Amino acid sequence: MAGDAPYQLHGFDVSYFTAKVRPALRYKQLWYDERRADIPEILRLTGLGFIPVVITPEGEVWQDSTDIYDRLEARRPDPPLFPASPVQRIAAHLIELYVDEVGLLPAMHYRWGSELGESSARARFSAMMGSSELGERAADRMVKARHMLGSTPETSDAIEEHTHALFAALSAHFEVHAYLLGERMSFADCALMGPFYAHLWGDLVSRQLLLETAVPVVGWIERCSFPNTDQQGAWLADDALAPELRAVLEVMGRDAAPLVLDAVRAVEEWADSRPESLERIPRGVGLCDSKFRSTKLTHAARTYALFSIQRVLDTYTKLDEAGREAVDKAFRGTGFEDVLAYRPRHRMIKDGFQLAFESD
Numbered sequence: 001m002a003g004d005a006p007y008q009l010h011g012f013d014v015s016y017f018t019a020k021v022r023p024a025l026r027y028k029q030l031w032y033d034e035r036r037a038d039i040p041e042i043l044r045l046t047g048l049g050f051i052p053v054v055i056t057p058e059g060e061v062w063q064d065s066t067d068i069y070d071r072l073e074a075r076r077p078d079p080p081l082f083p084a085s086p087v088q089r090i091a092a093h094l095i096e097l098y099v100d101e102v103g104l105l106p107a108m109h110y111r112w113g114s115e116l117g118e119s120s121a122r123a124r125f126s127a128m129m130g131s132s133e134l135g136e137r138a139a140d141r142m143v144k145a146r147h148m149l150g151s152t153p154e155t156s157d158a159i160e161e162h163t164h165a166l167f168a169a170l171s172a173h174f175e176v177h178a179y180l181l182g183e184r185m186s187f188a189d190c191a192l193m194g195p196f197y198a199h200l201w202g203d204l205v206s207r208q209l210l211l212e213t214a215v216p217v218v219g220w221i222e223r224c225s226f227p228n229t230d231q232q233g234a235w236l237a238d239d240a241l242a243p244e245l246r247a248v249l250e251v252m253g254r255d256a257a258p259l260v261l262d263a264v265r266a267v268e269e270w271a272d273s274r275p276e277s278l279e280r281i282p283r284g285v286g287l288c289d290s291k292f293r294s295t296k297l298t299h300a301a302r303t304y305a306l307f308s309i310q311r312v313l314d315t316y317t318k319l320d321e322a323g324r325e326a327v328d329k330a331f332r333g334t335g336f337e338d339v340l341a342y343r344p345r346h347r348m349i350k351d352g353f354q355l356a357f358e359s360d
């Protein structure tokens with residue numbers, strides 16, 4: 001799809017969700033121009049203060065990393081980001097669910113949860129904004145967001161245990177395979193670059209941890225950053241998942257599924273009796289308590305959680321019986337079976353760029 005203008009990616013190098021999208025643009029071999037996000041312009045274009053935003057050569061505006069994947073795949077199906085076979089496709093969706101809802105915890109913990117982490121992140125933010133005043137202000141907002149997500153001094157041990165388990169499982173996997181689903185990148189890899197590129201690799205404390213304990217993961221970050229076409233092989237044959245991926249899915253599923261489901265239940269309860277006259281649904285509907293490993297973790301129940309789980313379940317419930325059986329068998333015992341068994345009673349849609357309930 002050669003045009004006479006590049007795609008534009010508006011984001012930041014420190015940004016989690018920009019890091020989800022950048023590898024997808026590179027993998028698709030699109031001509032794109034990455035810009036430091038112009039937030040007033042993004043507000044004007046989308047009505048929202050979120051990055052990343054992609055502007056196509058024709059001037060279409062794409063917002064939300066999940067939506068950006070869908071549109072990229074629809075426009076340029078080759079090379080593919082989305083596996084067509086049920087088990088691999090659902091695996092990729094579940095990994096993206098982990099990233100969108102829970103991967104923020106290790107990312108925020110290592111960036112802001114220690115003196116060295118916070119002081120180096122503040123310096124990075126100030127350098128990025130070209131002003132220590134603006135950098136400090138942005139950092140203050142992130143420190144608050146970190147607590148709302150459930151990354152606090154009380155949960156830091158559990159988050160570190162989770163991260164160590166994840167690094168170990170991913171290292172064992174990437175010692176054998178180039179990417180999560182085999183020898184070709186998929187949107188699962190792009191999604192997992194969300195926590196791994198901007199935060200875990202870009203930040204001082206976690207970078208040291210990766211280099212000391214998870215070198216195969218560093219190799220994978222490098223491959224996802226430069227996904228050259230001539231270095232892409234195939235996803236595993238026969239819709240298989242690598243045995244090594246099972247351990248990764250177990251860390252993600254067992255630790256993350258309870259948090260996602262608690263948030264979704266809280267959002268649904270709120271939606272049962274939501275005020276009729278709401279112009280916009282809120283980003284969060286209050287706090288909810290969950291168990292993260294064996295620690296109590298209090299986190300904001302974000303309305304986006306319902307949208308995230310719906311994305312997985314829409315794919316799952318449309319599978320034929322044989323596909324659903326194969327998926328059930330593959331994810332049984334990972335913790336993700338509880339996600340696949342959930343049936344939301346409210347449905348979310350996008351009204352423009354804004355999340356809304358279908359009946360609104």
Ligand SMILES: N[C@@H](CCC(=O)N[C@@H](CS)C(=O)NCC(=O)O)C(=O)O
Pocket residue numbers: 015016017018049050051052063064065066304
């Ligand atoms: N669902 C959106 C989330 C985007 C998002 O939260 N981006 C962060 C930066 S990494 C942001 O813009 N935050 C601004 C805010 O929370 O107000 C996506 O997947 O693109």
